Amino acid sequence: GAVVSQHPSRVICKSGTSVKIECRSLDFQATTMFWYRQFPKQSLMLMATSNEGSKATYEQGVEKDKFLINHASLTLSTLTVTSAHPEDSSFYICSAAPPRGGQTDTQYFGPGTRLTVL
């Protein structure tokens, strides 16, 4: 159980274009999903917390107009990187948390999306 998928797994785009990444919880409902970014040999950095039906909460230093997050249902959250630039190239990972009162407070991570902006 507790499987989270991401699509696409890899994307290459031109500078200035927008890219949408989907995150789905396949076998549980996730009221909260998280978006992380990871640069090579560095730790995962939380970008934003996405709550179903409400606006995302962004971490300090993360531009909300650049990284648009939508959590339209209990199983789907999307991250759109708008007007992407080469410095946005990174590994983007989502995670989903089962509702409170579940077995643990663990987050279940997707397999990640490798974004390369040319």
Place this chain on the structure above:
Amino acid sequence: SQKIEQNSEALNIQEGKTATLTCNYTNYSPAYLQWYRQDPGRGPVFLLLIRENEKEKRKERLKVTFDTTLKQSLFHITASQPADSATYLCALNDYKLSFGAGTTVTVRA
């Protein structure tokens, strides 16, 4: 905010030996601490969670300790196997999950 340090970037060990990884944090002790495994190009996979009132937790060949006095968690892989080769991340739960940079373990056959 918490500063999380994992003692070494890389650890090379012989198959069958025990790998010991260290995670230190600087500020207040979190309610619980987690360990994840991450393979190259993949998202982290949850391994173990230990709460602040627990001193030790085990799962198969894995053991985690949590010392709130030392502000430290140790992660042990006993009877290590080449398949255990991966990067291991510790993470502290507050209002968000904060990760260390990870220790990459390589187990030689």
